[in-house]
């Protein structure tokens with residue numbers, strides 16, 4: 001299962017007047033009560049507290065109000081996800097400091113200290129290693145706070161500064177504000193590290209169930225109480241390509257059959273999800289990777305593929321909308337592809353990294369690697385504007401919303417990786433209903449989660465592939481494809 005390792009870890013060039021071609025984003029609608037009703041009944045013991053003990057009539061009468069309120073609550077989880085990403089920048093970023101990056105071993109030391117603080121255990125005298133780590137961390141915090149006071153054109157610092165000012169009310173330009181930010185960073189760091197230890201324990205508890213299927217189910221909702229993070233990296237896209245290859249080999253997908261796809265939660269590489277890099281501009285990867293893979297496998301024909309991205313994050317949607325606007329004016333989109341040599345990727349992953357983009361652009365000169373970052377290789381790909389223009393972003397919360405699509409407009413493929421893990425079984429079930437409503441009868445959902453299946457919902461697991469990225473523990477994915485029962 002893909003996880004952050006170090007902390008444990010599309011039509012401007014409207015080539016045809018396509019039936020389903022929409023040059024602008026569509027508006028999402030909330031899941032109707034009638035579609036949710038069988039889920040509410042099946043999961044009566046697992047409903048959110050405010051729905052528990054209510055009759056069907058009471059829930060139905062209040063449905064539109066409940067859904068809108070829940071939508072707002074889910075979207076508020078983005079703030080904590082942003083705070084989590086800021087902790088990643090603090091530990092591993094190099095765009096604001098010359099201090100060394102925190103190593104995996106040091107993360108373990110910091111986690112221990114966070115837990116000891118949390119349970120009020122007094123610390124023994126620090127070892128030389130701990131003292132050095134303390135110094136590095138203080139240096140990183142000082143540099144980050146200085147960066148927030150004077151962010152220049154560092155887009156991550158600009159974003160973090162806005163987070164501090166608008167969400168927290170701290171003024172990085174004043175001494176008192178800077179002190180508040182330092183305290184806030186330290187407490188966020190302790191919170192994130194303590195949570196990571198909790199996730200590691202939950203993963204271990206799931207493993208001890210001794211049943212790989214049960215383990216996968218447990219892990220598939222691991223982040224249900226966590227902030228919604230945007231971070232992304234290349235490797236899940238390698239796993240998606242492997243899944244598509246297998247589906248084609250099994251005759252489930254035919255050449256040229258994929259014309260309209262959705263990427264749910266494409267993400268934004270604020271800090272690279274795998275290694276925490278921040279030495280290149282923020283970028284989205286998955287929509288481009290999906291087009292690249294579909295063309296490589298000849299599952300889609302050039303000029304006949306439309307991609308809609310469905311995300312609830314304004315940052316993700318704004319980023320992709322801007323890329324599309326610029327592409328409509330002829331601007332390419334450049335992605336940087338870091339590969340940690342320490343991670344020792346498997347040969348298949350390295351080959352994927354080497355060929356990434358050959359269907360959608362050309363290799364470009366990558367950004368310079370900062371001195372503080374060692375053992376990394378970077379490739380860059382300049383993606384053609386005609387490709388970028390094929391992506392149409394829409395604001396949508398997959399748990400509670402769907403696009404109202406006529407049958408001929410529905411998706412052949414919906415990809416959702418590292419998103420449904422942030423939800424519990426009830427929310428995942430609602431998401432399955434929304435996916436179902438947008439999918440063609442012979443279409444597939446690809447996800448790296450074990451998702452709830454019900455007799456009343458035709459979507460069910462058809463097959464899966466396991467893709468291992470490296471020899472590091474838990475460094476890989478199970479990609480499951482869900483199709484609709486035809487019997």
Ligand SMILES: C[S@@+](CC[C@H](N)C(=O)[O-])C[C@H]1O[C@@H](n2cnc3c(N)ncnc32)[C@H](O)[C@@H]1O
Nearest residue numbers: 230232233265266267311312313397398417418
């Ligand atoms: C951790 S990132 C994963 C990015 C990418 N799919 C990957 O595998 O690397 C999660 C993405 O899902 C989006 N997201 C989270 N909850 C969502 C929801 N309920 N509906 C739509 N998008 C959601 C986030 O905004 C973010 O873009």
